[in-house]
Amino acid sequence: MNESMLASFRERQKTAAEETVYETQCPFCSMQCKKKVIEEKSSGRYRYKTIGMDNPTTKGRLCVKGKNAYQHAIHPERITSPLIKENGDFRKASWEEALNVIQQNVNALQTEHGSDSVSVYGGGSLTNEEAYLLGKFARVGLGTKYIDYNGRFCMSSAASASMKTFGLDRGLTNRLEEIPETKCIILAGTNVAECQPTFVPYLEQAKENGAFLIVIDPRETDTTALADLHLKIKPGNDRQLAQLLEKMVIEEQLQDETFCEERTSGYTELVESLREISVEEVCEDIGLTVQDIHEAAVRFGSANTGMIFTARGVEQQTDGHESVRHFLNLLLLTGKIGKRACGYGAITGQANGQGGREHGQKADQLPGYRSIENKEDREYIAHVWGVKEQELPEKGISAYEMMERMEQGEIKGLFLIGSNPVISNPNANLVRRALSSLSFMAAAEMFMTESASYADVILPTTSYLEDEGTLTNMEGRVTLREASRKPVGETKHDWQIISEIAAVLGKEKYFNYRSPEEVFNELRLASKGGKADYYGITYERIRKESGVFWPCSSEETVGEPILFSRSFATEDGKARLFYNKPSLEIKESVNETYPLYMTTGRTMNHYLSGAQTQKSSRLLAREFESFVYVHPDTARSYGIRPGELTVISSERGETLLRCSYSKHIRKDTLFAPMHWGGEQNINNLIDGKLDPVCRMPGFKRAAVSVRPYQKNS
Ligand SMILES: Nc1nc2c(c(=O)[nH]1)N[C@H]1C(S)=C(S)[C@@H](COP(=O)(O)OP(=O)(O)OC[C@H]3O[C@@H](n4cnc5c(=O)[nH]c(N)nc54)[C@H](O)[C@@H]3O)O[C@H]1N2
Ligand SMILES: Nc1nc2c(c(=O)[nH]1)N[C@H]1C(S)=C(S)[C@@H](COP(=O)(O)OP(=O)(O)OC[C@H]3O[C@@H](n4cnc5c(=O)[nH]c(N)nc54)[C@H](O)[C@@H]3O)O[C@H]1N2
Ligand code: SF4
Ligand SMILES: [Mo]
Numbered sequence: 203m204n205e206s207m208l209a210s211f212r213e214r215q216k217t218a219a220e221e222t223v224y225e226t227q228c229p230f231c232s233m234q235c236k237k238k239v240i241e242e243k244s245s246g247r248y249r250y251k252t253i254g255m256d257n258p259t260t261k262g263r264l265c266v267k268g269k270n271a272y273q274h275a276i277h278p279e280r281i282t283s284p285l286i287k288e289n290g291d292f293r294k295a296s297w298e299e300a301l302n303v304i305q306q307n308v309n310a311l312q313t314e315h316g317s318d319s320v321s322v323y324g325g326g327s328l329t330n331e332e333a334y335l336l337g338k339f340a341r342v343g344l345g346t347k348y349i350d351y352n353g354r355f356c357m358s359s360a361a362s363a364s365m366k367t368f369g370l371d372r373g374l375t376n377r378l379e380e381i382p383e384t385k386c387i388i389l390a391g392t393n394v395a396e397c398q399p400t401f402v403p404y405l406e407q408a409k410e411n412g413a414f415l416i417v418i419d420p421r422e423t424d425t426t427a428l429a430d431l432h433l434k435i436k437p438g439n440d441r442q443l444a445q446l447l448e449k450m451v452i453e454e455q456l457q458d459e460t461f462c463e464e465r466t467s468g469y470t471e472l473v474e475s476l477r478e479i480s481v482e483e484v485c486e487d488i489g490l491t492v493q494d495i496h497e498a499a500v501r502f503g504s505a506n507t508g509m510i511f512t513a514r515g516v517e518q519q520t521d522g523h524e525s526v527r528h529f530l531n532l533l534l535l536t537g538k539i540g541k542r543a544c545g546y547g548a549i550t551g552q553a554n555g556q557g558g559r560e561h562g563q564k565a566d567q568l569p570g571y572r573s574i575e576n577k578e579d580r581e582y583i584a585h586v587w588g589v590k591e592q593e594l595p596e597k598g599i600s601a602y603e604m605m606e607r608m609e610q611g612e613i614k615g616l617f618l619i620g621s622n623p624v625i626s627n628p629n630a631n632l633v634r635r636a637l638s639s640l641s642f643m644a645a646a647e648m649f650m651t652e653s654a655s656y657a658d659v660i661l662p663t664t665s666y667l668e669d670e671g672t673l674t675n676m677e678g679r680v681t682l683r684e685a686s687r688k689p690v691g692e693t694k695h696d697w698q699i700i701s702e703i704a705a706v707l708g709k710e711k712y713f714n715y716r717s718p719e720e721v722f723n724e725l726r727l728a729s730k731g732g733k734a735d736y737y738g739i740t741y742e743r744i745r746k747e748s749g750v751f752w753p754c755s756s757e758e759t760v761g762e763p764i765l766f767s768r769s770f771a772t773e774d775g776k777a778r779l780f781y782n783k784p785s786l787e788i789k790e791s792v793n794e795t796y797p798l799y800m801t802t803g804r805t806m807n808h809y810l811s812g813a814q815t816q817k818s819s820r821l822l823a824r825e826f827e828s829f830v831y832v833h834p835d836t837a838r839s840y841g842i843r844p845g846e847l848t849v850i851s852s853e854r855g856e857t858l859l860r861c862s863y864s865k866h867i868r869k870d871t872l873f874a875p876m877h878w879g880g881e882q883n884i885n886n887l888i889d890g891k892l893d894p895v896c897r898m899p900g901f902k903r904a905a906v907s908v909r910p911y912q913k914n915s
Contacts (some may be wrong), residue, residue, distance in 0.1 A: 207287060219244035222687040225255065228268035229327065229666035230809045232373070232550035232676040234683075235260040239272045239667065246860040258748050259378060259675055263603075265399035266821070267809060273818035275665040275687075280648055282691025285660040288828035292507040292650075294659065297692065297702070300659050307642040307658070308344070311615045313882075317595070321348035321604055321613045324563040325620025326356060326552030327672025329683070330736075331721040332696040334569055334728065335552065335713070337562025337621065342587055342712050343704035348613055349414070351563045352621040354601040354897060355628075356555055359522030360378050360548030362896035366523075367530045367778050370733055371571070371773030372678040372752070373556050376509070376545035382407035383543040386505035388498070389417045390440060391515020391527060391902070392549045395424030396690035397431075398676070398807040401549075402428075414501045418443065419515060420801060421831070422866035422875055431498055437801045437871055437901035438789050439488035440516040443530030447482055447499045449476040451535055456503025458537030465770070466534050468779035475781040488870065503536050507543040512805065520788045520893050527780035541768040550676040552810075553666075560734035560752075561725060565598035567724060570732020579732075586728045587712060599895035602627050602890055604611045608636035617703070618645040619696060622811035624652045625879045628888035628899040633854050646699050650814045652879045662693040663763045669695045671718045672744065672824030678761075680739050680748040697721055730755070734772065752895070788891050788902060792870070796852060796905035798836070799871040802884050803902075808877035815877070831864035832908070836872075840908050847911035850874070852904050855886035858911060872906065 208424030220243040226466040228235045236255040241248060252269045276278075284300035284544055295303075311319045322340040324333060333351075340349035344868035357373070364371040371390040381387070381404040394401045405428055409415060417429035418440065426432045435443060451457055452473060462469040485492050502508050510533050516525050530546060538544040550556050561569040569586075572579035574597050584591040597608070605623070607613040609632055617635070627633045629686040637643065654660055664667075689695070694702070696769055697718055704713035715721050719741050738754035739761070751761025770774035792799060807824040808815040815821045830848060844863040849856055851870065853887040858881045867873055874884045887904050 210579065223683060224667050225688060226667055227553070227673065227683045228264065228271050228682065229553055229814070230267050230271065231398050232552060232555050233260050233398050234543050234553060234675040234681055235268050235400055237264055237268060244697070248276070259677060259679060260400045263400040263403065266806065266824075267815060270818045270820045271814075272667065273820065274814040275667045279650070279817060280665070280690055280693075281650065281660060282693055283662060284692070285857065287658045297694075300661060301702060301706045302657050304644050308511075308615060311641060312344070315614055317345040318347055319613060320344050320615035320617070321344050322346065323601065323604065323616060323618045323621060323623060324349070324351035324558070326351065326353045326555040326558035327698055328558060328563075328620045328696060329555060329669065329673055329718065330557040330680070330725060331671045331718045332559060332700065333558045333563045334561040334725045335569070335697055335700045335721055337569065338587060338712070339700045341856040342589055343700075343707055343709045345593070345595060347565075348604055348607075349563060349596040349598055350601040350604055351558065352567045352601065352623070352626055353552070353555060353564070355518070355626060355899065355901065356514070356551045357517060357548055357559065358896040359517040359519070359893055359898045360526050361559060362523050362533070363526035364532060364546070364548065367527055367534075367780065368766060369773070370765065372734075372765060373550040374545070374547040374677050375539060375765040376542070376547070378404050378677055380543045380545075380728050381509065382411055382597040384408050384413055384507045384509045386502045386508040387416070388508070388510045388529075389415070389425060390510065390512045391418060391500070391517065392511055392513030393419065393423045393425045393441050393803065394549060395428070397513070397804050398549060399806070399819055402651045404802040411709065414502065417496050418650060420868050420871050422661045431501070433490055433494055433498065434868060435486070436487075436489035436798045436868065438519050438721045438900070439520070439524040441528055441784065443490065443495065443520050443524060444532060445476060445479055446481060447502070447532050448472070448528065448535060449479055449481070450496055450499035451503040451532065452476065454500055455501060455537045456500065461537030461580070462535060462779075465540070466777045466779050467774070468781050472531060472779045472781040475783070490882055498668070502532070508533070508536065508538040509543070509545055509547065511547040511549050513549040515902055517532055517548070517569060518898060519903060520891055520898070520900040521784065522632045522893050522898045523895040524780070524784060534779060538586060540768070542764065544698055545764070547676075555847040556676065557672065560674070561729065565600060570729030570736070571734040572732045582731070583728060586724070587711050589712075600892065602629075602892065602899060603897065605633050605636040606890070608640055610911060611639060614641040616640055616643045618643065618653060618657070619699075620646070622651045622653045622813050625811035625876070625883055625885065628889040628901065629854050630885040632890060649813050649817065651811065662691065662698050663699060664689045664693045664695050668693070672722060673753065675749070677751070679751050680744060681749045681787065682741055682744040717858065787892055789900060790889060790905045792905045796907050798906055800850065800852070800887060800904045800906040801871055801902045802875050802876050802888070803873065805875045805877065808875065810877065811879065827864045828859050828875060828882040830859040830883070831862050831867050831873040833867050833869045834863045836863060836869050837861060837863055842908065842910050849909050849911050850887060850906050852887040852889075852906045854889060856884060857884055857886045872908065876901075
């Protein structure tokens with residue numbers, strides 16, 4: 203190479219792009235699509251590309267959110283140093299100073315008002331390691347009974363129903379790869395096409411193989427577009443529908459009596475309880491025809507294989523627990539569980555919606571799905587943690603009930619991590635009052651959210667590109683998200699943040715970890731012998747086997763992809779059919795003042811409270827404000843034009859949404875997404891009444907009125 207060639211080579215080398223590849227998982231939904239984010243630095247500028255990576259669950263697929271998920275992680279508004287509030291404004295502070303403020307305030311509150319005056323509120327985006335540590339932090343670090351998390355609003359009814367019926371709650375009882383072999387599928391209150399888009403090819407394959415698809419939803423959605431039969435139900439009536447399906451299966455003698463006799467209890471009582479139901483009356487109430495329901499019952503009952511999936515449409519009701527139990531009845535009655543291409547799935551929501559509900563950030567729970575009310579469970583965990591059983595607090599209360607106690611002044615301190623409760627709790631006006639009435643609040647956040655703005659101290663946390671740990675996907679497969687990007691600014695990982703707070707509170711010896719893997723190894727032991735047993739799962743195995751299913755009790759056993767093939771996880775091994783009379787009706791009904799139903803949910807482009815997806819210019823460009831779908835006939839009758847701002851009111855409050863005409867929704871029902879805060883917060887409308895069993899609010903049904911917005915009105 204001569205001199206000039208060498209010089210030009212050096213020049214090109216200087217300007218050539220430097221490439222860094224981050225192998226990771228999308229931070230959003232429970233499909234946990236594996237992907238590579240490629241960062242290219244050229245002439246001082248960065249460019250990013252995202253490519254899906256092969257894996258057994260999503261096989262390299264990605265949706266629009268996953269493709270753009272790097273945008274929030276690199277956003278200039280990331281909080282990169284600790285912040286302390288002074289005279290109403292935040293200022294930068296050192297970690298030491300921020301931790302000292304936390305220590306002083308927590309100590310002062312607990313000395314004066316007792317350990318339970320301080321509470322902890324977590325989330326389903328946290329890794330298993332962090333969710334586990336958070337539960338330990340509340341019980342050992344703070345000694346408080348008050349801990350709960352956003353998953354209470356997500357899947358608590360499906361979880362409690364599965365626990366009662368099957369004795370175990372794992373989102374899916376079977377693998378996704380079995381779906382294409384299934385002959386009849388019921389999707390109840392799930393919009394997978396927008397919420398878990400990389401799930402959809404499994405349904406398409408099933409349809410190609412001749413499956414009959416039944417979708418239950420008050421709206422026509424991209425998911426109902428796939429359906430052979432769409433049951434356009436009036437919101438909040440899935441329990442009644444499921445009971446009719448059970449009744450018709452029995453009338454048509456499509457039940458599997460041998461299965462019911464050998465593997466379930468309560469069959470005779472169930473048959474008896476269904477006798478009293480009047481088909482015509484119920485059909486009228488729920489807005490469906492006898493013929494359609496009959497077709498659904500016969501199709502499902504007579505298919506050789508069948509699966510039922512429920513999601514928030516059915517579950518986020520004040521009778522969500524009972525509704526899910528009736529769908530589980532239908533599955534049991536027809537013997538469609540415990541074998542290939544059959545089974546139940548609660549379509550999990552958040553990235554770690556599954557793992558996040560197994561290891562102790564729930565009010566009544568200890569790691570491994572152990573119960574905080576069970577003496578043996580308490581003793582085992584106390585032993586693993588090196589404390590006395592008597593030192594562990596008792597059971598606490600659910601997320602929204604904690605907000606009520608804050609508003610009443612009983613809970614005075616809060617550590618918030620991984621949630622934006624002002625947007626996601628029902629009755630947002632109460633939640634705003636609750637957070638303003640706290641004496642002290644600390645939050646671990648990436649962004650200045652509406653909720654974090656109430657805090658006295660904010661600790662900056664790393665994003666999914668930086669933070670390593672395991673997450674359990676929709677299938678019950680434990681996956682490992684490797685960390686690849688250097689933490690930004692002074693951010694720390696949640697597991698470090700939790701441990702450092704525990705240390706300043708004098709509990710360092712219980713929270714001494716050098717890596718997430720160390721935390722995971724403790725979690726394995728803590729879950730050993732529990733319902734969600736992770737003992738046999740190691741980082742090495744997850745890497746080698748592309749994820750491992752729980753339960754997995756030793757390093758030599760494979761996890762269980764198909765649950766309940768021989769027996770259920772109840773004491774006698776039998777599934778419990780549910781036949782009780784419906785508990786007291788607390789669902790809200792329309793009336794003269796509030797004549798329409800409001801139901802709420804999601805759109806493709808945004809994720810939950812919008813804190814992350816609204817930091818993505820590409821996703822924001824697709825949808826930059828909230829809206830309400832109104833049937834054109836309904837809109838006209840209230841004098842509302844398309845594109846016009848509309849005031850929606852309920853007994854709790856008001857919200858301001860842009861009207862979008864939609865022929866795809868029932869005339870008596872409105873739909874709005876949950877992704878927006880401030881005056882577009884849909885939870886200004888939702889009531890705080892809760893399901894008596896699982897404490898789920900009725901996010902999917904409120905009685906509302908609608909009027910055009912007039913300035914100065
Ligand atoms: N794009 C996107 N994807 C997401 C999320 C997101 O925010 N955005 N969030 C993730 C999370 S945490 C979750 S929990 C899941 C949620 O996933 P889904 O439960 O599928 O989502 P939703 O839109 O809340 O509700 C599903 C459907 O229920 C319907 N529905 C409303 N009321 C009723 C009713 O009374 N009965 C029936 N049968 N159906 C009803 C709605 O019209 C809606 O189409 O999605 C996950 N994926
Ligand atoms: N009306 C209505 N309300 C609903 C629902 C509905 O369908 N209708 N759905 C409910 C459901 S299913 C859910 S799951 C909830 C969710 O509601 P939220 O929990 O409020 O939702 P997110 O937007 O995920 O909030 C997570 C927050 O934590 C931050 N964050 C993200 N990842 C991490 C992390 O790893 N560590 C830390 N420290 N912070 C992180 C984000 O910036 C964000 O501010 O909303 C519920 N509310
Ligand atoms: S949002 Fe869900 S489906 Fe979309 S890329 Fe992320 S994990 Fe996959
Ligand atoms: Mo969720």
